[in-house]
Amino acid sequence: MPARSKKQQMAAGAALSAKRGQISKRKLKGASKKMASSMSEKDLRKIAKTKRSTIPLKVKHKK
Secondary structure, eight states: OOOSSHHHHHHHHHHHHHHHTSSOGGGOOHHHHHHHHHSOHHHHHHHHTSOGGGSOSSOOOOO
């Protein structure tokens, strides 16, 4: 399950760092905080390792 945007990839990277204990979970905000509590380390790693050249900065939602 690769990341759909660079913002999602960065949030997954922050959540993964918190899961591994590299940063405090208290420093997380928004999407990264939700990801850290609801996803496994394996899933976060899959999202965070997506190549940046293949994804847009932000995905526009369809109405």
